[in-house]
Amino acid sequence: MPPDDTSGRRERKKNAVRTALRSSAVRLVGEKGLDAVTIEDITEAADVSLRTFFNYFASKEEALTAPDPERLARLRLELLSRPAQEPALVALREVLVADATELGERRDEWLRQLSVCKRDPRLLVALAGSWTVLERELAAALADRLGSADDDLQAQVAAAVAVGALRVAVRRWRNESSVPLAEVVRAGFDALDDVRHLSRPPARARSSLPAGSRAAGRSRVAARSIAPAPTRTDSRPER
Amino acid sequence: MPPDDTSGRRERKKNAVRTALRSSAVRLVGEKGLDAVTIEDITEAADVSLRTFFNYFASKEEALTAPDPERLARLRLELLSRPAQEPALVALREVLVADATELGERRDEWLRQLSVCKRDPRLLVALAGSWTVLERELAAALADRLGSADDDLQAQVAAAVAVGALRVAVRRWRNESSVPLAEVVRAGFDALDDVRHLSRPPARARSSLPAGSRAAGRSRVAARSIAPAPTRTDSRPER
DNA sequence: GCAGAAAGTTGCATAACATGCACTTTTGCG
DNA sequence: CGCAAAAGTGCATGTTATGCAACTTTCTGC
Numbered sequence: 001m002p003p004d005d006t007s008g009r010r011e012r013k014k015n016a017v018r019t020a021l022r023s024s025a026v027r028l029v030g031e032k033g034l035d036a037v038t039i040e041d042i043t044e045a046a047d048v049s050l051r052t053f054f055n056y057f058a059s060k061e062e063a064l065t066a067p068d069p070e071r072l073a074r075l076r077l078e079l080l081s082r083p084a085q086e087p088a089l090v091a092l093r094e095v096l097v098a099d100a101t102e103l104g105e106r107r108d109e110w111l112r113q114l115s116v117c118k119r120d121p122r123l124l125v126a127l128a129g130s131w132t133v134l135e136r137e138l139a140a141a142l143a144d145r146l147g148s149a150d151d152d153l154q155a156q157v158a159a160a161v162a163v164g165a166l167r168v169a170v171r172r173w174r175n176e177s178s179v180p181l182a183e184v185v186r187a188g189f190d191a192l193d194d195v196r197h198l199s200r201p202p203a204r205a206r207s208s209l210p211a212g213s214r215a216a217g218r219s220r221v222a223a224r225s226i227a228p229a230p231t232r233t234d235s236r237p238e239r
Numbered sequence: 240m241p242p243d244d245t246s247g248r249r250e251r252k253k254n255a256v257r258t259a260l261r262s263s264a265v266r267l268v269g270e271k272g273l274d275a276v277t278i279e280d281i282t283e284a285a286d287v288s289l290r291t292f293f294n295y296f297a298s299k300e301e302a303l304t305a306p307d308p309e310r311l312a313r314l315r316l317e318l319l320s321r322p323a324q325e326p327a328l329v330a331l332r333e334v335l336v337a338d339a340t341e342l343g344e345r346r347d348e349w350l351r352q353l354s355v356c357k358r359d360p361r362l363l364v365a366l367a368g369s370w371t372v373l374e375r376e377l378a379a380a381l382a383d384r385l386g387s388a389d390d391d392l393q394a395q396v397a398a399a400v401a402v403g404a405l406r407v408a409v410r411r412w413r414n415e416s417s418v419p420l421a422e423v424v425r426a427g428f429d430a431l432d433d434v435r436h437l438s439r440p441p442a443r444a445r446s447s448l449p450a451g452s453r454a455a456g457r458s459r460v461a462a463r464s465i466a467p468a469p470t471r472t473d474s475r476p477e478r
Numbered sequence: 479g480c481a482g483a484a485a486g487t488t489g490c491a492t493a494a495c496a497t498g499c500a501c502t503t504t505t506g507c508g
Numbered sequence: 509c510g511c512a513a514a515a516g517t518g519c520a521t522g523t524t525a526t527g528c529a530a531c532t533t534t535c536t537g538c
Contacts, residue, residue, distance in 0.1 A: 010505055010514070017515090035526095038494065049517050054496065058361075089434060122297075128371040129364030153411065157430045160403030168395045175390075191396040195328060249485070249534050256486095274497095277523065288488050293525065 015070070018056050020046040025063045026113050034060065034120045061126035065117060072137050075099060079141040088142055088155065092162035093189045100182040107181070114174045135163040165192045254309070257295050259285040264302040265352050273299065273359045300365035304356060311376050314338060318380040327381055327394065331401035332428045339421040346420070353413045374402040404431045 024045035028037045039060055043050050057063040075095060082091040103110055117123040139159035143152040169188030173181050263284035267276045278299055282289045296302040314334060321330040342349055356362040378398035382391040408427030412420050 008506075013505090014515080039496095040494085051497095051518070052516055055515070058496080060495090124371070125365060125368030128367040132363070132367040151411075151414075153407065153427075153430050154434060156407045156410070157404060157427065158434045160407050161400050161431065161434060164399030164403045165396060168392065168399050171395070172390075172392065188392075188396065191392050192400065195393060195397045195400060247535080252533090253486080278525095279523090290488055290490095290526095291486085294486070298524080 017046070017048060017052070021048070021053060021056055022063055022066075023109075025060065026109070026116060029060075029064060030112050030116050034116075034123065059126075061122050064113065064123055065126040065130045067130050067134055071099070072134065075134075076137060076141045079138065080145055082145070084145065088146075088158040089162060089189075089192075091145070092138065092142075092158065093186070096162065096166055097182050097185050097189075100185040101180075104181045107177070110181075111174065111177050114170070118174065131163055131167055135159045138162065161192065162189075165189050256285070256287060256291070260287070260292060260295055261302055261305075262348075264299065265348075265355060268299075268303060269351050269355050273355075273362065298365075300361050303352070303362055304365040304369045306369050306372055310338070311373065314373075315376060315380045318377065319384055321384070323384065327385075327397040328401060328428075328431075330384070331377065331381075331397065332425070335401065335405055336421050336424050336428075339424040340419075343420045346416070349420075350413065350416055353409070357413065370402055370406055374398045377401065400431065401428075404428050 021042060025037075025042045028041055028045060037060075039053050040050050042060070042063070043053050053063070057066065078095045078098065079091060082095065117127045136159075139152075139156045140150060142155035142159055143150050146152065146155060148155065165188040166185060168191070169185045170181070172188070173179070173184040176184065260281060264276075264281045267280055267284060276299075278292050279289050281299070281302065282292050292302070296305065317334045317337065318330060321334065356366045375398075378391075378395045379389060381394035381398055382389050385391060385394060387394065404427040405424060407430070408424045409420070411427070412418070412423040415423065
């Protein structure tokens with residue numbers, strides 16, 4: 001059995017190379033656009049050979065979107081360390097909000113990465129793939145936490161719902177980046193709270209409800225975005 | 240301004256070519272595996288030139304996963320024709336269950352497509368992309384329905400949640416294909432119903448609740464899957 | 479119906495992508 | 509130190525993907 005694997009020169013160097021490739025990719029593509037940057041450009045910026053790139057990523061798109069393995073491992077641990085009787089969505093919310101807080105420290109880096117992905121349909125697909133990686137990781141961790149089978153329906157749906165809220169929140173944050181990411185994420189879960197009642201009239205009909213209790217702790221971004229919607233012009237498949 | 244576009248020889252031929260390419264792709268990749276089939280193989284089977292392939296799809300993966308534009312348009316119309324005061328998730332549920340019923344007629348075709356996608360990580364990413372296409376379409380339709388802006392947070396979260404449930408349901412159906420797809424989808428929304436309460440203890444602790452009311456209409460697939468979970472061996476990024 | 483416009487198909491050329499293989503260098507460990 | 513495992517590299521090769529310039533089919537108005 002291979003030893004710990006965490007810490008050690010080898011592991012550190014590997015992370016360094018991955019990070020170098022990823023950040024070089026983000027920077028270059030941000031400057032020139034996806035198609036104007038070759039993988040070779042990226043490897044030269046990161047000072048490794050072209051061939052080495054494919055030891056880390058299978059494509060340019062993956063380099064720009066794949067979630068950090070270390071972050072996934074951290075999320076998994078955080079989730080497992082939540083109190084066992086805590087409802088799944090609460091645990092997910094807290095873990096993801098905490099994660100968003102940490103990510104907020106690299107705010108500009110993330111914003112640029114997101115805006116880069118927004119531009120190219122290929123990157124949107126790749127980004128969708130990376131969300132499902134996160135989702136699977138969370139679902140597996142949840143199943144562990146509940147001691148249930150790995151394909152627990154509850155766990156999968158809970159993870160899907162949470163990641164859905166997160167995804168929408170992040171998409172919104174990309175436009176409203178003045179607000180801390182963590183707040184937007186929490187607002188996303190709040191919106192989830194609104195939508196979750198199958199048998200309730202749509203949002204606009206609820207303004208007459210007692211607003212104090214539930215709406216108390218909500219962040220200001222839960223309100224409708226100010227940015228005018230970019231008019232939908234196409235409905236083509238994807239790219 | 241271009242005329243109607245629906246019906247007419249041109250449009251019919253285009254659909255025929257797209258269908259031919261897609262089904263050839265599914266068949267060949269199902270037989271030989273993704274990497275053993277070149278795009279040229281697919282175009283020869285569909286009896287068009289290699290160059291024509293790229294008039295329809297940007298990649299092999301897209302040919303195997305992109306949602307049918309006609310189906311998207313139909314879903315949009317169905318959603319818009321639901322009663323205006325109906326809660327978003329109810330409308331989504333009914334539309335998607337109805338869609339699943341129609342899709343159930345091409346049961347084997349869909350099952351093969353799904354099992355093909357399951358095998359290759361690239362296809363899983365592409366599939367994730369196609370889910371988000373569906374999600375965006377539904378979110379836009381919902382926003383229309385509510386008369387709100389195109390980036391309505393409620394609509395986006397509702398669509399994300401619904402597609403999440405659908406996605407998990409379809410994933411499950413791939414293993415439990417003896418049950419009609421529509422039932423599994425409905426069960427997915429039922430599971431959503433369980434998960435949606437942020438402040439409630441996890442599923443296993445709720446067995447003492449009055450079971451009759453909510454659980455009455457639930458399909459039998461809502462129970463834990465029989466199939467033993469394929470043990471998670473890796474947690475690598477994606478491919 | 480017919481002429482022109484618009485849309486779709488095709489072949490060609492070309493650069494980038496992606497992978498297998500063999501080889502070298504680095505790292506970890508006794 | 510010396511060996512084994514892991515990572516990096518160069519090379520060869522087939523595939524993918526796109527722009528461009530024909531050519532063909534379909535559509536529209538007259």
